[in-house]
Amino acid sequence: xxxxxxxxxxYDDGTVAVQELSLTVPAxxxxxxxxxxxxxxxxxxxxxxRMIEPSSGAVLLDGGDVRDSEPAxxxxxxxYVIQQAGLFPHRTVRDxxxxxxRLFGHGRREARRRAEGLLERVGLPSEIGKRYPAQLxxxxxxxxxxxxxxxxxxxxxxxxxxxxxxxxxxxxxxxDELLRLQGELGKTVLFVTHDIDExxxxxxxxxxxxxxxxxxxxxxxxxxxxxxADDFVTSFVGRDRGYRRLSFVDxxxxxxxxxxxxRIGDTSADVPSQAGWVLVLDTHDRPRGWLPPEATIHxxxxxxxxxxxxxxxxxxxxxxGALDAALSSxxxxxxxxxxxxxxxxxxxxxxxxxxxxxxxxxAVSEGAFR
Amino acid sequence: MISEIAAWLLDPAHWTGGEGVLRQSWLHLLYCVFAVxxxxxxxxxxxxxxxxxGRGSVLVVAFGNAVRALPTLGLVTGLAMLYQGSxxxxxLVVLAFPAVLSGTYAGxxxxxxxAVDAARGMGxxxxxxxxxVELPNALPLLMGGVRNAMLQVMATTAIAAYxxxxxxxxxxxxxxxxxxxxxxxxxxxxxxxxxVLVDLVLAGLTRLLVPRGVMLVVAETGAGPRGRREQR
Ligand SMILES: Nc1ncnc2c1ncn2[C@@H]1O[C@H](COP(=O)(O)OP(=O)(O)OP(=O)(O)O)[C@@H](O)[C@H]1O
Ligand SMILES: [Mg+2]
Numbered sequence: 001x002x003x004x005x006x007x008x009x010x011y012d013d014g015t016v017a018v019q020e021l022s023l024t025v026p027a028x029x030x031x032x033x034x035x036x037x038x039x040x041x042x043x044x045x046x047x048x049x050r051m052i053e054p055s056s057g058a059v060l061l062d063g064g065d066v067r068d069s070e071p072a073x074x075x076x077x078x079x080y081v082i083q084q085a086g087l088f089p090h091r092t093v094r095d096x097x098x099x100x101x102r103l104f105g106h107g108r109r110e111a112r113r114r115a116e117g118l119l120e121r122v123g124l125p126s127e128i129g130k131r132y133p134a135q136l137x138x139x140x141x142x143x144x145x146x147x148x149x150x151x152x153x154x155x156x157x158x159x160x161x162x163x164x165x166x167x168x169x170x171x172x173x174x175x176d177e178l179l180r181l182q183g184e185l186g187k188t189v190l191f192v193t194h195d196i197d198e199x200x201x202x203x204x205x206x207x208x209x210x211x212x213x214x215x216x217x218x219x220x221x222x223x224x225x226x227x228x229a230d231d232f233v234t235s236f237v238g239r240d241r242g243y244r245r246l247s248f249v250d251x252x253x254x255x256x257x258x259x260x261x262x263r264i265g266d267t268s269a270d271v272p273s274q275a276g277w278v279l280v281l282d283t284h285d286r287p288r289g290w291l292p293p294e295a296t297i298h299x300x301x302x303x304x305x306x307x308x309x310x311x312x313x314x315x316x317x318x319x320x321g322a323l324d325a326a327l328s329s330x331x332x333x334x335x336x337x338x339x340x341x342x343x344x345x346x347x348x349x350x351x352x353x354x355x356x357x358x359x360x361x362x363a364v365s366e367g368a369f370r
Numbered sequence: 371m372i373s374e375i376a377a378w379l380l381d382p383a384h385w386t387g388g389e390g391v392l393r394q395s396w397l398h399l400l401y402c403v404f405a406v407x408x409x410x411x412x413x414x415x416x417x418x419x420x421x422x423x424g425r426g427s428v429l430v431v432a433f434g435n436a437v438r439a440l441p442t443l444g445l446v447t448g449l450a451m452l453y454q455g456s457x458x459x460x461x462l463v464v465l466a467f468p469a470v471l472s473g474t475y476a477g478x479x480x481x482x483x484x485a486v487d488a489a490r491g492m493g494x495x496x497x498x499x500x501x502x503v504e505l506p507n508a509l510p511l512l513m514g515g516v517r518n519a520m521l522q523v524m525a526t527t528a529i530a531a532y533x534x535x536x537x538x539x540x541x542x543x544x545x546x547x548x549x550x551x552x553x554x555x556x557x558x559x560x561x562x563x564x565x566v567l568v569d570l571v572l573a574g575l576t577r578l579l580v581p582r583g584v585m586l587v588v589a590e591t592g593a594g595p596r597g598r599r600e601q602r
Contacts, residue, residue: 049491051487051490051491071493072493072494072495073493074493075490075491075492075493076492076493077493080488080491080492082484082487082488082491083484084484085484085488086482086484086485086487086488086491087485087488088485088488088489088502088503088507088583089482089485089507089583089584089586089587090503090506090507090581090583090584091581091583092583099492099502100492103492103493103494103498132582132583132586133583134583134586134587134590135586145488148488148492149492152492
C-alpha cells in the first residue's frame with residue numbers, strides 16, 4: 001500500500017508541482033494517475049522512491065515513512081519504469097535487464113538467466129536479448145524497460161507513461177500484457193499517463209490531477225465516467241464518456257440471434273436463398289466476412305468475393321464490444337464469437353440499446369471488464 | 371626539392387646513431403606519451419568528478435581558456451629557463467591537461483540523462499552509476515579529448531627542441547641553423563607522419579575501448595550520445 005499524506009512539492013524556482021495532496025493506493029491493484037501535461041504526475045510518482053523529496057507531508061509505503069529508508073536500498077525494492085525507457089546504451093538488452101539482479105549480488109550467469117525469463121514474460125523473442133538498445137524500436141525499448149523494472153520481482157511498480165512512444169496497436173498489446181502480468185503477479189502498480197482511455201482501461205482506481213498539482217477526483221473508472229466530480233473532470237474524460245462507460249456494462253443479458261451462414265469453399269448450390277446478408281465462416285467456424293444480399297457466386301466461394309466484416313464481440317465481454325461489433329459490421333449485425341473466435345450468433349445495435357434502456361443491466365458492474 | 375628530401379630520407383646514415391631519425395622519433399614519441407599520460411592521470415578523474423557531480427564545471431572552461439591564452443613557446447622556454455630541459459616536459463603536461471579534462475567532462479555530460487536517471491531509480495549507488503553507466507558511455511568523447519591532447523603535444527614537442535629537449539624538432543632546428551633545407555623539410559614530414567601514426571593508434575584504441583552499443587549510438591546520430599542533464 002502506498003499512502004500520500006498531504007504531500008506538497010515546491011521546486012527551488014517557486015513552481016508548486018503538487019499541492020497538499022492525499023491519496024491511498026491499495027496494495028495489489030493498478031492505480032492510475034492521469035492529467036494534462038505538467039500537472040505533477042511525475043513529481044508525485046517520484047516521491048515514492050525518493051527520486052524527489054516532498055517539501056512537506058509524507059509518503060508511506062506499507063505503513064512506513066519512505067524517509068526512514070536509505071534511498072538506494074528503497075529504490076532496489078521498487079520497480080521503476082521512467083518516462084523514456086532509459087536503457088543503458090552500452091549494454092545488451094539482456095544485460096540491461098540483468099543489471100538489477102546483479103545489483104542484488106547475483107552472479108552473472110544467474111542474472112542473465114533471470115533476464116531471459118523476463119524478456120519472454122514481456123513478449124520479446126530471445127534473439128533480441130543479444131541486441132543493443134540502439135537496435136530496437138521504441139516499443140521494444142519500452143518493453144525492455146518494463147522487464148528491467150520487474151527484474152527484482154518488486155512488490156511495488158512505478159510506471160511513468162511506459163507506453164507513450166508506441167503506436168495504438170502495439171500500445172494496446174502492451175496494456176493487455178500489463179493486465180495479464182498484474183493478474184499473475186498481483187503487484188501494486190502506480191501508473192502515470194495523460195491518456196484517459198489508457199487510464200480507464202488499466203486502473204482499478206483513477207486519480208485525475210489538475211494543473212497546479214490538485215487532485216480533481218479519485219474514483220474507480222466507471223464512477224469517473226458516470227459521475228465526473230466537476231467541469232474539469234468532465235472535459236478531461238471527454239465527449240465519448242457515455243460510450244466509454246459501456247466498457248463497464250455487462251453484456252450477459254444479450255441474446256444472440258442467428259443469421260444464414262456458408263463456408264469458404266462452398267459452391268453456389270450450397271448458398272441459401274440470398275434474401276439477406278450471409279455470414280461466411282472458415283472450416284473452423286470462424287467468421288471471415290459477409291456476402292451481400294443477391295450476391296452471385298461463380299464456382300467455389302473464395303475469400304476475395306467477401307466483404308470484410310466488422311469487429312467481433314466476444315460473448316460475455318462488456319457491452320461496448322457488442323455495440324461496436326454491430327456498428328462496424330457491413331450488415332448491421334454484430335458477430336458474437338467465443339474465446340477461440342468460433343461463431344456463436346449475431347446482435348443488433350437495437351438489442352444493445354434495449355438492454356441499456358430496459359434498465360435490466362445498466363448497473364455498473366465492478367470489475368466486469370477485467 | 372622532392373628528390374633532395376627523398377635522398378635525405380633514404381640515406382641510412384641519417385637514421386641511425388645518437389642524432390639519427392630513429393632515436394629522435396623515439397624520444398619525440400616518449401615525451402608526448404609521457405605528457406599525455408601524466409595529464410590524463412589527473413584530468414580524467416577530475417573530469418569524471420566534475421561531470422558526475424556537476425560541481426566545478428566552471429573549472430573546465432577556465433582551464434581551457436587559461437592554457438589557450440598562454441603563448442606556447444613562452445611557457446616552454448619560461449619553464450625551461452627555470453628548471454632546465456626536463457621542465458619543458460612539465461609544460462607539455464600542462465598543455466595536454468585541458469583537452470583531456472574537457473573531453474572527459476563533455477563525455478560524462480553527454481551520457482543520456484534518462485539512462486542516468488534510470489540507474490538512480492533502480493538503486494545504484496553514486497559510484498556504481500559512475501563506473502557502470504557514466505564512464506562507459508563517456509568514452510567516445512573522452513578518447514576524443516585524449517586524441518586532441520596528443521596532437522597538440524606532438525606539435526609543441528617540435529618547438530620544445532629550442533630549449534634543448536630532444537625529438538624530431540631538434541633535426542628541424544639544426545637543419546635551419548646550418549641551412550640544410552632538405553633536412554628541415556624531412557624533419558617536418560616525419561613530425562607530421564608520426565602525429566598521424568599516433569592518432570591512428572589512438573583511433574584503434576578507441577574502437578577497442580568504446581562498447582559496441584555506444585558505437586551504435588554514435589554511428590546513428592553522427593555525433594556523441596544524446597545531450598543530457600536537465601535534472602527532472
Ligand atoms: N526540477 C524542476 N524544477 C522546477 N520545476 C519543475 C521541475 N520538475 C518539474 N517542474 C515543474 O513542475 C510541474 C509538474 O511537473 P511534472 O514533471 O510532475 O509534470 P507531469 O504531470 O509529469 O507532466 P508530463 O505529462 O508532461 O510528464 C511542471 O510545471 C514542471 O514544469
Ligand atoms: Mg511526467
